Amino acid sequence: MSDQMEPREAMEFDVLVVGAGPGGLSAAIKLKQLNPELSVCVVEKGGEVGAHTLSGAVLEPRALLELFPECDPALIPLATPVSEDRFMYLTETKAFTSPVTPATMHNHGNYIVSLGNVVRWLGQQAEELGVEIYPGFAAAEVLFDGERVAGVATGDMGIGKDAKPTGNFQRGMELRATYTIFAEGCRGSLSKQLMAKFDLNAKNDPQTYGIGIKELWEVKPEHFKKGLTIHSVGWPLKSDTYGGSAIYFFGENLMAYCFVVGLDYKNPYLSPFQEMQRYKTHPAIAPFFEGAKRISYGARALNEGGFQSLPKLTFPGGMLIGCAAGTLNVPKIKGSHTAMKSGMVAAEAIAEALAGERPDEVTAYATKLEASWVWPELHSVRNVRPGFAKWGFYGGMINAAIDTYIFRGKAPWTLKNHYDHLQLKKAKDCQPIDYPKPDGKLTFDRLSSVFLSNTNHEENQPVHLTLLDASKAISVNYNEYASPETRYCPAGVYEIVGEEAGNPQLQINAQNCVHCKTCDIKDPTQNINWVVPEGAGGPNYPGGM
Template identity: 80%
Template sequence: MSDLNQPREAMEFDVLVVGAGPAGLTAAIKLKQLNPELAVCVVEKGSEVGAHTLSGAVLEPRALKELFPDVDPGLIPLATPVAEDKFIFLLDDAKSIAMPTPPQMHNEGNYIVSLGNVVRWLGQQAEELGVEIYPGFAAAELLVEGGRVVGVATGDVGIGKDGEPTDNYQRGMELRATYTVFAEGCRGSLSKQLMGQFKLRENCDPQTYGIGIKELWEVKPEKFRKGLTVHSIGWPLKSDTYGGSFLYHFGENMVAVGFVVGLDYSNPYLSPFQEFQRYKTHPAIAPTFEGAKRISYGARAINEGGFQSLPKLTFPGGVLIGCAAGTLNVPKIKGTHTAMKSAMVAAEAIAEAFAGDKPDEVTAYATKLQESWVWSELHQVRNIRPAFAKFGLYGGLINAALETYLFKGKAPWTFKNHADHDHLKKASECQPIDYPKPDGKLTFDRLSSVFLSNTNHEENQPAHLKLLDPAKAISVNWDLYRSPETRYCPAGVYEIVGADEGKPQLQINAQNCVHCKTCDIKDPTQNINWVVPEGAGGPNYPGGM
């Protein structure tokens, strides 16, 4: 039997990047552009580059053009120039009104893309420059020595559910570097540890989040309007719940449709997945999908805190970039361009560090980011999202108009953000929501949806969803909130069994997990801790998602 405590093999690099998303790959590319001699490695927990990448997505190509001035973004597979923007208010389940498109959502010059295809393309560019990319390697542990991050360790493979090594056991590997760049995306497991260990959130607001749920459809040619983007607010969400939708026509007869719900909602009976299914039935939306075929499904948490929720970005031995730091611009519904720019700025600071005395902490990154267009862009829209939490839908819309047209982002105040997990009301204070049964044509259940995400985990492994206090699953979540995790999870991971017999128990179907991180965010006592499963586990989103 293999020994769990045997020494790990180690590899040494100049720079290690954790996460092969837009930010991580951009950082690697920029480092090699600036200094081709640097040894740069990228590790990715997905089975391949792009396997775990999910977004709307409309790409503002500003950062991409800075990274590759001679590249036409339209050459990226499926990239479709935006031809028309629409913005609608869904008043109820039958009525809607067209509204002026907010300036932040004007998409002239932007591209509808599959973000998975964008990162696959970036991965090719990185490898051509000599970057080493290792997909299927899940960064599971921080390596900290003398108060300094010196790299990460990948997870062991072949540990059974009983915690003992199986015949397939392989010890993880240490990946060591002078500097480690954390680009795990929203709510990264190691990024969360870093924020606690190095107190990176001491001088900022709590991060606030949304959950984005997405489907990819092939529609009839007569329903397809190439380059059209449609965004909506309103129904089916009540006015006290932040959220909205996107519907993008791209490629050939492809439509990406998605729904975002702010995770500061209060009713524990609300199901973001079910709200998404209801949304598709609206007469302003449903005709697009007549005779269409659903191809894929996925879900992912997104940062919504913006400027005032940005943590300290540097610590001894490393930096946070992109959505690991929280650079998404919520009013634009875009984060790829800001993530990529933050990565470029970090790469510049790290390259300068190598050219100098290699300080323990690359503080120049934070200074450079504050001098970049990312900082001014996020500062300008800092009050728009928190105003919806403060004033509700209608007050939030009024504030957005004032901020945009009157104050132009220079209001003499900054609204505060809040933690999402403490916003749930008790189940006894709320009304259950009666969601209609799926029809299997336009609306679907969660398990058939998860099937389309190609999610797969090695079954004989410890659950990567850890309850810090298992008793709270019943004494708190069930008794007080009627187990909201069974509704906010978009993949059917959490299930209450035995309730009819008066003996409720929480069953965790970890094999269904699509790695959205919602449970880690929304659990009312922060009792669920999401850690990485074995490398290559999770969804495998196809090109187009």
């Protein structure tokens, strides 16, 4: 379609950053700090900086203080110093608080934050330095000059469901640059294409993922424990399923609740959303929610592969940073500091390249990242997450303790990761899970939750959740796996209709999508391909998220 239309207008920059998250904005800021004369542009699919940013989140300020040595992280809106850490193991009726918090979960000196507010603050710093930021424009296509990445094109606006221009049609823009930094976050749509084109995963393990589902609550003052972090494992997940929860108290009477399920789970009847809901009914957890008001909801996939799943980071004309590459530290449940540092290191390498011979591929970025503190940090915890996949919860806990306290992250072996979509068992080999109905006070359904995410998509646009082979929705997913997409999606996007009439069909409610990318990851035949919708479509998370 694009070839038959008028050429797109083009803008030229020294450096283009795709994604206004912590990593992307840190890269842009560092570039301007190093050379104020550089032209730097950041393009962001969210309607504003921070609109699509979702996290737990406890911020380790190491990278932030390197970027802004005089910064006081407490000045970021809602940032709250951690005052106490608790780590619990839950059975169905009891909670056991560990007398020892795992070393990776020590948060002294860290801050409970709204990551959306952190990136809003970073965006302000970037603009003050002269970075051009364009929110509401989804990077839909990678531009090439031969085999070299030359930038991106933003999506055309005003394309109808019939794939034809409407009266509101507006051509996308070409944003061209000497170097392009891809900072799309976990499972970025363009990053995925680049990994395939340049075979960036040829030497690393498969990436493995989790889904993080989050609610923001306003709690009663008597239940508010400012600065307290609570992490738990165990119930309601079975021992063969990786996951856990986090509850953080921050700001004024705000409580962030996040539940993570590893996407290598095996039972197709499992619903991460409903596991997240019933967790709140535990007798040790429910009191925190008594009299509280739920004010926001969201979900996002998380990289969990760690060190051995990092792809090749550079290619002609560009590079991957942050969660687009997979720099999350899983045992810490933190990725913002490593994403920021990777962006800063990328900026240093690019600034040197632009001041020198301007090579096609800035391989110095990978070299510099290996020499930074990010590399040993990720290497030291590389065996923790795959230990749970290999030996289940109890074996994984033993492995984590041995690896952390005896080998101190220097074991003479590296455990392997696997593809999440290949782990599902057939429905006939699994037991359905009976989830209780939501009560509308403590537990909720997906549609009322999506409402709180402020998700919105232009109705008359092509569906951005595409099936490579539409017949597989029934012949494979429905017949063999009992349509797991109807359960792993936390937004009710996928629905089987016509079942009672004997004619089951998959209905895709794309307007509900919160851009978590879980379907793109977990579909058993990799038949679902997530592409960007029209710019500014998707969730619009408030400052507390």
